[in-house]
Amino acid sequence: METPRAGSVIDGFTLTERLTSGAMATLWRATHPDHGMPLVMKIPILDPGADASMIVGYETEAMIHKRLSGPHVPRFVAAGDLARIPYIAMEFVAGTRLAEALQSAPLAVAEVVRIGIAISVALADLHRQKVAHLDLKPQNVMMAKGGAVLLDFGLSRHSELPDLLGEESSAPMGTAAYIAPEQVLGDRSDPASDIFALGCILYQMATGEEPFGRPATLPGMKRRLYHAPRPPRSLRPETPAWLEEIILRCLEVDRRQRYADAAKVAFDLRHPEQVVVARHRRATTSPGLGKRILARFQKRDEAEILGPSAHARREAGPSIILVAVDLSGEHDELAAAILAETQRLLAAREDSWLACLTVLRTEIIRETQTVDEHGRSLYINRLVSLKDWARPLHLREDRVSYHVIEAVSAADAILNYAGHNDIDHVVLGARASSAVRRHLGSVSTKVVAEAHCSVSVIRVKGGRTN
Structure with missing residues (x-):
């Protein structure tokens, strides 16, 4: 290109x-x-x-x-x-990015309220469309003539579509200054994460500071699970108590205490006289050193601190089938046989959905090749090939996802993916046997032995083993 x-x-x-x-x-x-x-x-x-x-x-x-x-x-x-x-x-959206306005923070209370209402309304509309943004930050908010416009959905999650990012990794995804506690722990299921990020933005507009700084490490990001930010009024005394209450309720670690709906944030910002200031928030100074040390020894389990996620509250979803196919170009007949078995399994349960996976081998000792002889990305080539392989299945976009995993061991990559995503059934192929393969063990043998789900092994010669 x-x-x-x-x-x-x-x-x-x-x-x-x-x-x-x-x-x-x-x-x-x-x-x-x-x-x-x-x-x-x-x-x-x-x-x-x-x-x-x-x-x-x-x-x-x-x-x-x-x-x-x-x-x-x-x-x-x-x-x-x-x-x-x-x-x-x-x-093209004409307007000003919120990041530019924040260069003048702290902002007047009226301006914090105006912008906060606009972002809350935009978030409520996004959440009604079953999408959590998961990377809400000033750079991704455009203040336009008609209100706030949200940008960049590269980390987002649609509740009715495969979560391409979450399926491949449980590592935290988001911007360190605004990421919610549950995201730090790898949970991408809850729109309430956007409300936490909104609280960070409101805090920054009101005080001129980011509530948790910009930690560069996972332990640094995890501090927000146990350490509340300084109350806004301790940084800027003229901040109204009701505005501090709204901000700190957005920043609750326990999602049961956090705002459950962005529309309610907008309502409270519009009607400050109806905001009830919690008794434990009326003190405007942070806890003393003794209390902070005591809190460190009274940490609850992280899952208890966060409260139940939206994912945990939902009923179990449909069966997930993982099909692992070798698309290196040497096993076209086997790939076709795997496709036929996959089609049979999908037809047996119409509410199931498919995760297509292929492994791009990496090297331990020598440098791993990343481009082909024409300078094109091997990763993109393999992803395109995987989509071409699955095209005859004629699956809706919300019923299939595609994953190229870079790994030294294909078996470990398949097992790790299956374990991380609670896969119900794995389909993969087995090549013809050889003395070396019998001695060292094959990918299919290891997956069958270690997978915590049912496995179908497809062989072109010698039949199929379930």
Whole structure:
């Protein structure tokens, strides 16, 4: 793919002006003869050696953004094919990023309230569309003429779609200054995480400081599970008690004590006379050293501190089938047999959904190759091949997800993925036997021996073993 520049034409979109861009993507003003409105094209930076999470993030954003509507998100226009050139084309939103306004923080109370209401309304609309943003921060909020517009859905979660990011990793995902406690522990299921981030933004607008700083380590991020931020009124005494109450309720670690609905945050900001200030919050100074030390020895279990998640409260979902297929190009007959067995299993239970996985082998001693002879990313090539392999299944987008796992051991990658995602059934192939394979053991043998679910092993010769 050639480097985009002013005047480049991509799928009928003409790039006209490069906008301020980040490390993950370049942003361009664009035009298209079929769309009269101002447009922006977001082109992810997917260099051959790019981290796989950037590719998954692009897939996530494209999958979710096109399902969103309303005045609080940019209107989605089109997405590019990963096999050719990935991009997301959307409506250009005129306005000011909240990050720019925060350069003048602390802001006047009236301004904190105005902006807080606008973000709360936007979040409530997003949550009604079954999406949790999960990376709410000032850089991702545009203050436009009609209110707040939320940007960047690369870390988001749609409750009715496969969670591409969460399925591959339980590591914290988000921005350290605004990430919710449950996200620190790997839970991406709850829209209440956005309300915690909203509380961080309100705190920053009101005081000029971030409530938890910008920790660079996991232990640093975990401190918010046990250490409350300084009350806003201890930093800025003129902050009304009712506003402090709203902010600190957004920042509750226990989700049962946090606001359950962004619309309620907006209501309280509009009606401060109805906000009841909790008795334990009337003191405006932080606990003394003795109390803080005592609290360290009285830590409850993390799950108890956080309260039940939305995921835990939901009923068990449909059966999940994991199919692991070798797409290195040497086993086309086996891949076809795996496809036929997968189709049979999916037909037997229409509420099941499929996770397609292929392993890209990495090297321990020598440097791992990341590009092919034409300079194209092996990761992207394999992801495209995986989608091509599954295309004959004709599955809806909400019933299938695709994962390329980079690993030294294919068996360990399959087992780790299955364990992390509570997989109900695994389908994989077994190559022809050999003396070396019998001595060292095969991928299928290890998966059958160690998986905590049922496994179907497909063989082209010699039949199938369940």
